[in-house]
Amino acid sequence: MNISMALKSWHCFRQFVEANVPKIEVRVIECPIDLSEIARWAPESQHGALNSFIGFVRSVNLGRAVVAVEYDCFIPLCEKTFKTIALEAVQKWGEDTRLMIIHRHGRLSIGEASVAIVATTGHRDEAYRITRYVIEEIKMRAPIWKKEFYQDGETDWVRGHALCQHRKVDHHEHGGNSSCGGALLSHEARQS
Amino acid sequence: MIKINVKLFGAFKKYISTGEISLFIEQPCLAGNLKKNIQKHLLDSVPEFSDLNLVFESALATSERILDNHEYIDGSEKLALLPPVCGG
Secondary structure: OOHHHHHHHHHHHHHHHHHHOOOEEEEEEOOOOOHHHHHOOOOOOOOOEEEEEEEEOOOEEOOEEEEEEEEEEOHHHHHHHHHHHHHHHHHHHOOOOEEEEEEEOEEEEOOOEEEEEEEEEOOHHHHHHHHHHHHHHHHHHOOEEEEEEEOOOOEEEOOOEOOOOOOOOOOOOOOOOOOOOOOOOOHHHHHO | OEEEEEEEOHHHHHOOOOOEEEEEEOOOEEHHHHHHHHHHHHHHHOOOOOOOOOOOOOEEEOOOOEOOOOOEEOOOOOEEEEOOEOOO
């Protein structure tokens, strides 16, 4: 086989792989997120940019020392919500976008990755916008709840964003009286 | 009257560690009224249940979607009560 034939074979193989790799991949998992998988999430040949967001469990929240967190998740609706958010991003920023969303459930230690979002697109502007959009929408819409374990032995479920629709949204995240409201509004609608 | 099971998530698990309750409802039943029934069930059966806004701030859902308070529950779908969310 000469060089040109080898290159043509490689080109055909790459086209086959690209045609058969899912554009959108979403997962809720109990095991640790494999960050090397994120690194292997290669862009397609027409993509010039890859952007990723990875959230980690931190050791302090609102002045309290945290030793661990536990994520509760309504998995079937959560994965459906991830897919909906991903499709919205693709519609907004390009049909050829590739997007992966992974979220943990169960108990996590400090420093563990809780969520990973990877987007590959034609240009860097869309890649940044997509990952920002996705994480903000996940925080507002995905049926996931976080319980914090504190150094003093206490635990608490973190309050968040209401999903029901009968009043306007109140975005107070921690404590207080978060009112019930239309949290299904898109990020842009909430900004306007 | 029909018996329905409702899965509970997040802060509800402080009060119901199994994460599920069963209650009887009259049909037809609106989702908003079911939430009131759930509130009453928790107040009656869990002495330490003190978060009176939690049910009001939560959304009823199936595994496919959030239900509007004005939708009717027919008992055929598996239901879940979702408190305010904070993933990511």
